[in-house]
Amino acid sequence: MDVAKNFPLVIILILFIGAFIMPLLKNKIYNKAFSLMTIGISSVLSLITLVYVNRYGTFLYRVGHWDSPWGIELSIGILEAIMSLLLTSVAFVISWYSVYTIEKEIKDNKVCFYYTLINILVGALLGIVYTNDLFNAFVFIEVSAIAACGIIVVKDKKENIKATLKYLILSSVGSGLVLMGIAFIYSITGNLNMTFINKELSQTFMAYENSILISLGLFTIGLGIKSAMYPLHVWLPDAHSNAPSTSSAMLSALVLKAYVIFYIKILYRMFGEEIISQFPILLFMVLILGSLGMIMGSILAILQKDIKRVIAYSSVAQMGYIFFGIGLGNTIGLVSTFFHILNHAIIKSALFLTVGSMIEKTGQKKLFALKGIGKEMPITLGLFTVSALSMVGIPILPGFISKFNFAIGSIKGGKSIFVVVILISSLLNALYYFPIVINGYFGEENLEGKVFKSKEKTIKELMPILVLIIAALILGASSNKIIEMISNGVEVF
Amino acid sequence: MNTIVLIEIGKILIPIIQIFGIYVIFFGHLSPGGGFAGGTIIGTSLILYRIIFGNKKAAKKLGFKRLMRLTCGSLIFYGVLKGYSFITGGAHIHAPQISLGSPGSILSGGYILPLNIAVGIVVAITIYFLFCLFYEGEI
C-alpha cells in the first residue's frame, strides 16, 4: 500500500495537467466530462489517502530528489486528508451542477476556460492544504487568488469586473503581508520548512520576541484578509454575490477554508503552542474579531435586500465562528473549527446552488420578488429550508453540533461569556433565513397567481444539491465518529 | 505603419532578437538567464512583428488557436516531465532519468534544459498575448 503515499502529489498533477488539456478539446461536452473526470479521480484518490492515513498515521513525502530542509515536502495527516476529501468532493458536486447551468450565465466560448480555472483553483487549494513549505504555500496562494478572480470575472458584466478588481487588490495586499511575514521568519531561522522552523524557533524564540510578534501579526492580517475575517471582509459580499452561482459556491465553500487551514498550520505547526502562549493578545484578538464577525455579519445580512448578498454576508458570520474556534486556543475549539469547516463547506454550497437555481428560473435577485417561490419551486425551497435550518442550528443537523461544540469549548476555556455571543448569533441567523422560507411557502397574497411546480427544475438537475444535503445529514448523524477522528488528527497536527 | 524603413529594419532585427532569446534559454543552466528571461526576449520580437507588419499578417502567422495549442502543449509537457521527476524522486524509484552530462556543456543539467525550453515558449506567447490585449483589446 505504499503506493498511496504518492497520491497527494498525483492528485495535484492530474488537476494541473488536466487543466491545460481542456483548452485543446474542441467540444464543450468533452470539456465538462473531462473536468468532472479529473476532479472525480482526485476525490477517489483522496478517499484512499484518508483510509491509508487513518490506518498508518501521518507521513511526510519529499517532492523530487531532495530531502526535507532543502527540497519541498508534503505532509499528510488525518486533517489534511479529510480536508482534501472535502475540497475535491464538494468541488466535484459543484461542477456536476454547473454542467447543466453554466451556459446560462457565461458565454459559450468561455466555458472551456471556466473549467480550466476550476481545475487550477482546486489544485492550488489542495497544494495549500498539503504543503509543509512556506514559500510553496505562498505560490499556491497566489495561483489560487488569480484563479478565484478568474472564475468571478468570467461572467463579463460591469459589476463583476469591479468586484474582481476589488478582490484582486485586497488579496494582493494580503499576500504581500504574508510574504513579508515569511521574510521575517526566514531571516530569523534560515528555513522554509515548517517542521524545521519550529525546531529552530523553539530554541531561539526568546532572543527574537519582537520579530516573532510582528510576523505573527502579518500572517494574521494577511490571511485574515484572504479568508474574510470580520473587519477585513469588505471584498467578500461584492465578489460572492456577483459571481456565477457555481463560482460563488466554490469561492464561499472552498477558497476561504484553505487559507484558514494554512493559518492553523502556521500557528500550531510552525510556531507551536509554546510560542503562541507567550503572546495571549494574539489569540484574544482573533477571538474578539471572530465574535464581532459572528454578530456583525448576521446584522449586515439582515439589512440586505438581495438574496445572494444575504448568503454572502452569512459567510462572513460563519467565518467568524471559524476564527472564534481558533481564538479559543484549546483542543475543543480547534476540533469544532474543523467540524464547522466541513459543515459550512457542504451547507453553504447547497445554499448557493439552490439560490442560483431560483434566480435562474425566476430571473429575480431581490428578496421581495422571491415571495411565493415555494409554490413554484417547492423542492428547491425545501432543500434551501433544510440547509437554512442547519445554519441556524436545529438539532440533528450538523450546524447544531458545531455550535454545541463551540459552546462547550468556550466554557472549558473559561470564557463562558462567549456562549451568549453564540446564542445571539444563532438567533440573528434565524432572523434572516426564516423570512425567506416563510414568505416562500406561506401567506395568501404571496402565493396569489403562482402555479404549483411551474418553475421546478427536473430531478436530474436537482440531484447534486440533493447529494449535498444527504452528505450534510450523514455528517450530522455520524458526527461522533467524525469528531473523534478530527480530535485524533488535531493531537498529531 | 507601412513604411519601408520599418519593414526592412524589422526583417533584420527580428531574427537577431529571436536568436538572442534562444541563446538565453539554451544557456539558462550555465549562465544568468533561463526560460523566463529568454521567453520575454522572444516575446518582444513577436510584439515587434505585430507592430511592424500589422495585425492581419500577424494573425495569419501567429493565430490565436495555434499559439493556444502551443502554450497548452508546453505546459502539459512541463507537467508530465516534472511530474515524472517528482514522483520517481518522492517514491525512491530508480527509474531512468535524463543524464546530467558533463558540466559546462549545453547538454547538461538534466531536466533544466527541456523545462527551460517549455517555460520559454509559454512566457513568449503570454507576453505577446498581454501586449495584444492591451493594444487592441482582443487577442
Place this chain on the structure above:
Amino acid sequence: MEKLLTNYYETASIILFGVGFVTLLLHSNLIKKIIGMNIMDTAIFLFFISKGYIYGKEAPIIRGVHKGIQGYINPVPTALMLTGIVVAVSITAFALALTIKLYEKYGTVELDEIMRIRGE
C-alpha cells in the same frame, strides 16, 4: 536610530513598504493603486534579497574554480524572489487588464466616480 542606520536595507524596505501600502489604500485612481501594489512587492523583494546578501561575496555562479561555501552569497532568497517577481508580474498584468475592461464599461478609472455611477 543607530540601529536603523546599520540595518539600512531593512529600514529602506520598510519605508518603501509603507509608501506602497499607503498608495494602495488611499488613492482612488486604479492605476495609482496598481503602482502602489508594485512598490509594496518590490519592497518585500528588497527585504528578502538583503537577507541573503553577505558583504563582499560573489554571486553563486561557478566560473572556473569552485571557491567553497564561504565564497558565495546565499542563493535561496534570490531564487525565491525570482518566483515572487514572476507572480507579481502576472498579478499586475491581470489587474491592468481588468482596469482596461473597467474603463471600457464605466469610462473612468477613478474608484470613487465608479462608486457614484453605481449608486445612481
